[in-house]
Amino acid sequence: MKITLRIPKQTDYDTIASWITDEKPFSRWAGPSLPFLFVAENLPELLAVEGCSNYCLSDIDNNCVGFGQFWPGKQGAVHIGRIIISPEARGKGAGRLLCEKLVEKARQSTGGSTVTLRVYRDNHAARSLYSSLGFFVIESESIDDLLFMSTTANRSRKSGA
């Protein structure tokens, strides 16, 4: 799949909004503080985090098939979040590509070598993806249902070395 990162347009946010039709998956993706009953045109505002950069993953036909953000994290780290792939595109490697490209963009844009994220403990697909990209759990920063994960630039993908 020929795929690139680009800045999302409003029509992309409309597309992203259409991927999540149930409250629980929405709050697990966007965070518990965001209202589930939202208007798609308000999604960019709802997802805004101070200092954030938003990207969508675009396929060869320029369709948005994924989305993710990054913003300044703790102690010079850059934090990535709101990672999502369209339901139709899942299981074909798009999530891995999105995360690889987003991590690269986050490091380039901020100069931070450490990248962090949060993921629900029972989100096995996402946890498996992040672990395979070299992210490891920091239990001291994790809470009951939510794991804090981190990786640094010198951790290699897949090998976890």
Ligand SMILES: CC(C)(COP(=O)(O)OP(=O)(O)OC[C@H]1O[C@@H](n2cnc3c(N)ncnc32)[C@H](O)[C@@H]1OP(=O)(O)O)[C@@H](O)C(=O)NCCC(=O)NCCS
């Ligand atoms: C998590 C998510 C982004 C993965 O995207 P994807 O395109 O399906 O992932 P890929 O096809 O690139 O797979 C990459 C890895 O993810 C893991 N993975 C993906 N789907 C999986 C599943 N159903 N079960 C277990 N692991 C899975 C595997 O480790 C896989 O590596 P492998 O192919 O070498 O086995 C996608 O499932 C999604 O959008 N989920 C809903 C939103 C969400 O939960 N976001 C995370 C918020 S923290």
